[in-house]
Amino acid sequence: MIKAAIVGGTGYTGGELLRLAAGHPQLSIQAVTSRQAAGTAVAEWFPHLRGHCDLSFVETLPEDGRGMDVVFFATPHGTAMHQVPALLDAGVRVIDLSADFRLRDAEVFAQWYGQPHVAAEWLGEAVYGLPEVAGDALASARLVACPGCYPTAVQLALMPLAQAGHLVDAPIIADCKSGVSGAGRSAKIPLLLAEATENVKAYGVTGHRHNVEIEQEVSRHAGHAADITFTPHLMPMARGIHATVYASFEAPTGMLQALYEAHYAQAPFVDVLPAGSHPETRSVRGTNICRVAVHETRPGRVTVLSVIDNLVKGASGQAIQAMNLMFGLDESAGLALPAALP
Amino acid sequence: MIKAAIVGGTGYTGGELLRLAAGHPQLSIQAVTSRQAAGTAVAEWFPHLRGHCDLSFVETLPEDGRGMDVVFFATPHGTAMHQVPALLDAGVRVIDLSADFRLRDAEVFAQWYGQPHVAAEWLGEAVYGLPEVAGDALASARLVACPGCYPTAVQLALMPLAQAGHLVDAPIIADCKSGVSGAGRSAKIPLLLAEATENVKAYGVTGHRHNVEIEQEVSRHAGHAADITFTPHLMPMARGIHATVYASFEAPTGMLQALYEAHYAQAPFVDVLPAGSHPETRSVRGTNICRVAVHETRPGRVTVLSVIDNLVKGASGQAIQAMNLMFGLDESAGLALPAALP
Amino acid sequence: MIKAAIVGGTGYTGGELLRLAAGHPQLSIQAVTSRQAAGTAVAEWFPHLRGHCDLSFVETLPEDGRGMDVVFFATPHGTAMHQVPALLDAGVRVIDLSADFRLRDAEVFAQWYGQPHVAAEWLGEAVYGLPEVAGDALASARLVACPGCYPTAVQLALMPLAQAGHLVDAPIIADCKSGVSGAGRSAKIPLLLAEATENVKAYGVTGHRHNVEIEQEVSRHAGHAADITFTPHLMPMARGIHATVYASFEAPTGMLQALYEAHYAQAPFVDVLPAGSHPETRSVRGTNICRVAVHETRPGRVTVLSVIDNLVKGASGQAIQAMNLMFGLDESAGLALPAALP
Amino acid sequence: MIKAAIVGGTGYTGGELLRLAAGHPQLSIQAVTSRQAAGTAVAEWFPHLRGHCDLSFVETLPEDGRGMDVVFFATPHGTAMHQVPALLDAGVRVIDLSADFRLRDAEVFAQWYGQPHVAAEWLGEAVYGLPEVAGDALASARLVACPGCYPTAVQLALMPLAQAGHLVDAPIIADCKSGVSGAGRSAKIPLLLAEATENVKAYGVTGHRHNVEIEQEVSRHAGHAADITFTPHLMPMARGIHATVYASFEAPTGMLQALYEAHYAQAPFVDVLPAGSHPETRSVRGTNICRVAVHETRPGRVTVLSVIDNLVKGASGQAIQAMNLMFGLDESAGLALPAALP
16 A cells, blocks of 8 residues: 655645545555645545545645655645655655646746746656656656646647657647636636636637647657647636647658557557547546547648546546556556546 | 716626616716726726726726716625715615615614614615516615515516415425526635536525515515525526425416416516426526416415526616616616527 | 346446446446447447447347346336346346336326336336335345436435434425436437526426326335425536425424434435535536435424435436345445546 | 518527527518428527517518518528529529538539539629628628638638738648537537537548638638638537637738737727737627737747637628628627627
């Protein structure tokens, strides 16, 4: 049994870690922190966890987390980097769901997140935790930086092309649609049902933090600086991301379907749909699955459709998938069940 | 042209007053106040009003509202009662969309709204502004207390029985369903789309401020103390109220349909549906119409279905309907257009 | 491993049986029939089951179902009664999710379902499969009639009162709100998103098949003919039922909370909330749990709030719960995981 | 008063024509046809039109439409082309909301719509009815082909660039998101609320009829063959289109905002938002307005955001706007009111 704790458990990713832990045979959450909710039962914040989680939120981890096998950070950016070094020094492994260790370059972090990085010495050690790419590096990782939700959907759409060297150095468009839970469980007027229902809007069109993260990772695998225009949109729904990725490729016509199928043949959580398909976000709701469809629309041009649940494969599920690999468990442990439809 | 001002214009009822005014041939909104938004253009708060309203919010009304024909209060309860007396003394008529002047008894107000009433001397003068009941009293009213949204739907369902003396002195159930805009444009977690979508829940089951308002008014017209159990429920939608009202009546079987049709024959905004109908909230969305259906379910028992748009007939539309009658205009002025469906 | 088959697998309850079976350690679905979809892979009808169910629909069960331990009927009413007797005669146990064996009286069935009952001789043998009431009778049952979705929510709200003899012989109101999946996966205009979103409406106000089912069962346990006015409403959401039940009781004031807690202390799927609570349908979405809250609103009068997922506790989950009890398994097998929120 | 008739009035665009006509001071709908609903009151099909439209559907137009000033076709494609020539010959003007007269080339029509064009001789005469482009040509038009909903949103986003000669001959991406009402009021399972809620999916990725229409029109104005990849997506909402258009331009950096503002300065229904804005579909719901925002994302590259109501500016409102211009009325007659929010 892996002994784990969660820092910052009142948000949606914290709640999903707790939900998924309830169905994981080898994961035991021992403590979960929250400043605002300290002393309150978890089930009061998350009515669906009544009967499934008996913990109450605590102010800080007992013994500062020493004695845990792993600590998950489900905090807003800017928190983990302050606490992670001490945990790592104490031999506790860390999985950070926030953005603190995703970018390789501390200055780029400072520029996009508006604060200096206080643990830059750990950026080199952090493993960027997209399991389909990181693979074996996770087994020995002490610090895992979980990818953002949009970057997960976009990278899984592009990696087969990038890693095979087929990605042409031409502008790429990543037009992404997300449910509102991606904005977190925060009391803001634009996220009210009365404001967000029956509505679609883009945001951050001229610059979003996830754009730099996507370009960093795709460039690393494509062998050239990827030029990606990323546009996020808010959808009138709670969960789900649909990435529509437009790219140019250099390869014989008609071979991409086979390329994608082969690329993900061993990946338990990436499902390449048959040619001509259109994946639906609901088909992965609540699950760790990414469904991908590849459409060669014109000679040398491809539209890749990629859907995930932003809170699972885009956050907490991916974190547990990484944990499974870090501790030598079955990669799918606790993550095997299908979505409920409708 | 009626010169009007709005106190408290950043909420949904303020926005609806502005929207309806844009289509009203004889109403000119001269000023709209907001503490938090003073100095900001109305169209920044309400993107749909861009091009339809050139005002900016002001901190307080120019000349404290003197010179206006009428001032609308679209404030939370507890605000109007402080400002209304001075306006009335200055000869300005007032339409209060809040709860401050709805209850006849200052002590009952204090009990349910948690503060003493500071303008109790005006409670006797205030006209309870349900136009279908108040009728001619509105023509000379100086101060109109607009009914709550739930009370509007429930009273329109019960008044034909009550006023005809057919309402039996037995427990009445008013099971009501409302869209989330009824809770206002306030940044609260339970109102987030991610929390409120795909969800139904009751609230205030053992006591809600609208219960006492409903009982006060129905009792007044029924000739006995009405015993009404009112249960509000939150629906996963923005607008609309559906009241399902269960009552006992004393009258020959099968006569209620005709009774309701006759009762509302001259009411331009109450539409009694044919026997056997089930009204839909969407059919009145954005409009000032109440649709009612009467079902005699068992001998002496009736289920009345009543739908309104909580922000229009349940608030701002009703306020303008009252204004039309106060100023001798066509009762339907500015309120005549149908809903958009779907 | 229990060998099971499903008759009529393309609807929502069929899909939920398949989903839940994917997570059940002792249940193996061997075949699933559909006339319209015969020859098609299950995953084509249910995109969420891709990778979780390798079956294709078949026209009829192999060997007419002989050799199965149990056959589930997820068909519209009027189908099971034709096929069930032969299965029972062959020693195959049957769990019918349709209405065919819910009513005790064949004439009442004929009246409400518009066709004569062709297997009336089995009505006496059928166990009405509400496990919290049926209890041990399920262990030896050959034929189980799963309750309707509304009747499940309403009965779980009333049974503690009825069985304890506290239910007064006075009119009961069961005002119920359901997501649209309750109407099945059928291509009808009123169920379109464009028609059903942002809308609430009642239906069947003067008579619904579930009313007679509810009265039959509550009367049986209350010791007198229950007089229940049941009103179903359609909500703008996919899943979930909220029953708001108004009844009169004879018992000392303030004892109902303890009564309900004691009544369901051993029921793994009924969660009595703390006094003063308001259950939310989302908290049980995708699960077999019923959450109940009891409010004594006035002396001798109670409002009971009860929420379930109409497709799980109201249909397929309850069917599997019954199966677990029929075959001596853990009552919770395959049904233990929490809802996903948001 | 313009005497008009509608052919095919039971769909959403027919309903919107009737709704908008109810608020139009100079338009009188004299008859509306429907094969399936002949003899039924319009208000039975459209509950929101009760009290606003007293017509009943008829099988065919009285006198085959002779005597009308104008006939609207709100039929599926393939119907208007059979009936339009006789009307035109009789001197009746026609506004076709379907696709029959949008494409210039009868063979292209046959290829994309799967049937030969039977009135190809009228294709040259038809005016493509995007009023912001067609302008004066509408005044004398006898036959107007209303643009598709997606093509309207995309063209309004691109025309200022195209007509000014700034559009570079490079691939353009038009990633579009639409509410489900775009698919019509047809009883299909994928359009059910239970299927379409909480879901996003693309469709027609490798070819959609609107792609050819968009390319035809943009090419005509750009002066070169536009290469546009159009991807439609289905959103979990009833109304609204959001087009996100990615293009390359040749012009000094920073001048596009002014270009767009100048281009649409006289267009009453195109609202160019301030620099840095993100338009919301809800802000135009139920209205004829298109809101546009221009973002220069990288040197020489632009992302244009464009929102419309697919049933109004994308169909029936645009048809009435065209009619206003055909008959010399105020372009905004009957189309002036703002959206209702929330």
